[in-house]
Amino acid sequence: MKTYRITSxxxxxxxxxxRGSDSNWKEANLLSDFLTPWDGExxxxxxxxxxxxxxxxxxxxxxxxxxxxxxxxDNSITSINNSERVELFFRTDDKLQPYYCLEIDPTPRIMSxxxxxxxxxxFNWEWPADGLQVKSYIGDEGYSVEICISKAxxxxxxxxxxGKIETGIYRANFKQNPAGALKTIWTTWVDPKTNTPDFxxxxxxxxxxxx
Numbered sequence: 001m002k003t004y005r006i007t008s009x010x011x012x013x014x015x016x017x018x019r020g021s022d023s024n025w026k027e028a029n030l031l032s033d034f035l036t037p038w039d040g041e042x043x044x045x046x047x048x049x050x051x052x053x054x055x056x057x058x059x060x061x062x063x064x065x066x067x068x069x070x071x072x073x074d075n076s077i078t079s080i081n082n083s084e085r086v087e088l089f090f091r092t093d094d095k096l097q098p099y100y101c102l103e104i105d106p107t108p109r110i111m112s113x114x115x116x117x118x119x120x121x122x123f124n125w126e127w128p129a130d131g132l133q134v135k136s137y138i139g140d141e142g143y144s145v146e147i148c149i150s151k152a153x154x155x156x157x158x159x160x161x162x163g164k165i166e167t168g169i170y171r172a173n174f175k176q177n178p179a180g181a182l183k184t185i186w187t188t189w190v191d192p193k194t195n196t197p198d199f200x201x202x203x204x205x206x207x208x209x210x211x
Contacts, residue, residue, distance in 0.1 A: 001206050002189060002207070004031050004050065005209050007028045008051075008210065008211050009027065009053050010053065010054065011053065011054050013055070014053070014056075014148070017146070018145070029050075030047060030048075031048040031169075033189065035187065035188055035191050036186065036187050036188075037188065038196065043187040045142070048062075048169055048189075056151060057149050057154070059146070060146050060147075061171075062144045063086065063145075063171065065143070066140070071083045083106075084105060084143075084173060085172050086145050087171065088102045088147070088167060088168070089101050089167065090154070090159045090165060090168075091205055092166075095117060095202070096116060096117035096202055099116070099117075100114055100125075101113050102147070103172075106143040107138075110134055112132075118200065119200050128156065130150070131154075134146070165207070166207055167207070168188070168199055168206070170186065170188050170189070171188075172185075172187075173186075189206055190205060190206045
């Protein structure tokens with residue numbers, strides 16, 4: 001399995017701005033090894049970093065995109081699902097029994113849900129409110145999303161074990177043609193080796209390691 005090492009800051013916490021502007025982000029390992037398996041090319045427009053402290057794990061997505069598509073009809077799950085977004089999936093085991101999903105658009109609206117294999121979704125479930133903070137920023141050349149998750153919430157969901165978190169890292173990129181039709185380009189850290197886009201499989205996960 002692919003592995004990413006999360007840098008430790010000890011007791012030092014990150015200041016969330018949405019921009020990834022805290023100087024401590026310079027200590028984080030850069031992950032840019034992303035793929036668009038169903039479009040046959042590397043995804044050079046996505047960067048990911050993570051930092052670990054005593055109490056929290058911080059995640060930073062930076063996306064280069066000068067034409068960001070956001071469905072702004074309302075704040076429903078359907079609207080978020082029809083928008084550009086970044087995604088983190090966390091699983092308790094390779095049977096996906098269960099796994100937990102965070103999908104966040106650039107504004108940032110959050111779609112969090114619990115699932116079990118295969119694609120049995122519980123959209124009434126939400127990440128523990130005291131265990132999640134999210135900020136974002138939209139600029140001329142793209143957007144960034146910062147996520148702070150408490151270790152306590154990860155442990156309560158049985159997702160942090162021996163310093164390891166089994167994680168899927170993804171992006172949904174919507175492209176609109178002149179006629180208004182949308183095409184979704186799916187980006188993933190781990191290629192699930194499927195003929196059609198699908199992240200709800202054990203084969204799409206890697207490992208985040210932290211101390």
